Amino acid sequence: xxxxxxxxxxxxxxxxxxxxxxxxxxxxxxxxxxxxxxxxxxxxxxxxxxxxxxxxxxxxxxxxxxxxxxxxxxxxxxxxxxxxxxxxxxxxxxxxxxxxxxxxxxxxxxxxxxxxxxxxxxxxxxxxxxxxxxxxxxxxxxxxxxxxxxxxxxxxxxxxxxxxxxxxxxxxxxxxxxxxxxxxxxxxxxxxxxxxxxx
Amino acid sequence: xxxxxxxxxxxxxxxxxxxxxxxxxxxxxxxxxxxxxxxxxxxxxxxxxxxxxxxxxxxxxxxxxxxxxxxxxxxxxxxxxxxxxxxxxxxxxxxxxxxxxxxxxxxxxxxxxxxxxxxxxxxxxxxxxxxxxxxxxxxxxxxxxxxxxxxxxxxxxxxxxxxxxxxxxxxxxxxxxxxxxxxxxxxxxxxxxxxxxxxxxxxxxxxxxxxxxxxxxxxxxxxxxxxxxxxxxxxxxxxxxx
Numbered sequence: 001x002x003x004x005x006x007x008x009x010x011x012x013x014x015x016x017x018x019x020x021x022x023x024x025x026x027x028x029x030x031x032x033x034x035x036x037x038x039x040x041x042x043x044x045x046x047x048x049x050x051x052x053x054x055x056x057x058x059x060x061x062x063x064x065x066x067x068x069x070x071x072x073x074x075x076x077x078x079x080x081x082x083x084x085x086x087x088x089x090x091x092x093x094x095x096x097x098x099x100x101x102x103x104x105x106x107x108x109x110x111x112x113x114x115x116x117x118x119x120x121x122x123x124x125x126x127x128x129x130x131x132x133x134x135x136x137x138x139x140x141x142x143x144x145x146x147x148x149x150x151x152x153x154x155x156x157x158x159x160x161x162x163x164x165x166x167x168x169x170x171x172x173x174x175x176x177x178x179x180x181x182x183x184x185x186x187x188x189x190x191x192x193x194x195x196x197x198x199x
Numbered sequence: 200x201x202x203x204x205x206x207x208x209x210x211x212x213x214x215x216x217x218x219x220x221x222x223x224x225x226x227x228x229x230x231x232x233x234x235x236x237x238x239x240x241x242x243x244x245x246x247x248x249x250x251x252x253x254x255x256x257x258x259x260x261x262x263x264x265x266x267x268x269x270x271x272x273x274x275x276x277x278x279x280x281x282x283x284x285x286x287x288x289x290x291x292x293x294x295x296x297x298x299x300x301x302x303x304x305x306x307x308x309x310x311x312x313x314x315x316x317x318x319x320x321x322x323x324x325x326x327x328x329x330x331x332x333x334x335x336x337x338x339x340x341x342x343x344x345x346x347x348x349x350x351x352x353x354x355x356x357x358x359x360x361x362x363x364x365x366x367x368x369x370x371x372x373x374x375x376x377x378x379x380x381x382x383x384x385x386x387x388x389x390x391x392x393x394x395x396x397x398x399x400x401x402x403x404x405x406x407x408x409x410x411x412x413x414x415x416x417x418x419x420x421x422x423x424x425x426x427x428x429x430x431x432x433x434x435x436x437x438x439x440x441x
């Protein structure tokens with residue numbers, strides 16, 4: 001059976017969502033049509049608004065609809081003099097949830113990965129350089145992922161900081177809270193041992 | 200035979216991984232037994248999976264793959280030793296080695312000499328040895344293993360031995376040939392330096408010449424797309440000069 005043109009268009013477009021295939025898209029489309037037309041209309045408005053207005057923050061490159069995101073615009077955070085470099089906006093959320101960090105962020109939107117054709121310019125390091133030059137930053141915390149590419153990115157940025165005599169620090173890696181040493185992989189355990197602390 | 204080989208454990212390294220679907224990785228591996236392979240590592244990105252930390256470059260692995268097509272499935276994956284801890288420029292160099300392998304190696308063909316050299320180079324880089332000799336020896340070996348080796352002891356056209364006092368130039372088709380025409384320092388090599396390169400006798404002049412020579416030889420193989428890992432070295436230097 002063929003669906004009407006509008007319905008099949010809806011199903012095809014729903015498939016652009018991650019993890020949604022033909023079957024799920026059909027279920028979503030019918031659910032919205034049969035049971036929740038208001039919700040679906042609200043969704044379509046929200047989608048349109050977000051897609052049209054959400055841009056990258058001109059300073060830290062995270063997603064925002066204003067010129068500067070809330071974090072960059074906050075005066076207390078600007079005065080903290082600490083900058084945390086992360087790979088994605090989700091990482092900003094994760095760090096924010098800990099409410100441990102009270103400084104500014106810089107979102108790379110990726111990591112250095114020469115094989116994929118991502119070099120320093122593709123992750124906005126030129127913009128980070130101007131940020132380091134114009135803002136009174138005393139310390140840069142490198143919170144990129146503990147992968148080879150993340151490490152390479154951290155080292156590259158640390159090098160940029162060194163030329164500007166700014167302190168650069170790397171987040172620690174080790175045993176997760178509530179984890180068991182027995183099930184830990186060797187490289188994490190090695191990091192945990194080399195980064196041990198005196199009690 | 201292929202099926203049997205597939206079920207055996209192979210020694211290898213991850214060259215590169217990229218996210219694939221919700222919880223998987225597409226991984227390029229370089230193994231001793233089968234050379235460069237592309238495999239799907241299923242369910243590895245799942246937070247419950249402990250294998251994610253193994254799908255990392257510069258970590259000696261034991262793995263087995265299954266499948267008859269070009270894209271294979273990763274079955275078993277185990278660590279086969281301590282990973283190489285690489286920092287800063289040494290890490291960028293190791294990434295450069297991976298990029299070269301990924302760009303130049305034909306898939307599904309064993310290169311055991313190259314594999315040993317790759318392991319040795321990583322060991323050298325992890326021990327913070329001098330970068331340049333490691334890279335140059337590796338590049339020369341890679342060219343040789345791919346069938347584009349440059350004979351450094353005799354000329355490519357007439358087959359005459361390279362003389363200490365001679366001046367030579369590189370031609371992509373013929374290799375090293377006796378220098379003809381105007382002397383252009385960028386395109387010519389002195390016989391003395393070439394003989395030093397042949398014996399892996401490294402000093403600033405031979406390293407510089409080897410870098411020029413391998414770049415000229417690699418260029419036609421790499422095509423138009425430049426090597427991105429080189430940018431990691433170029434950029435900071437530009438910054439210093441500003």
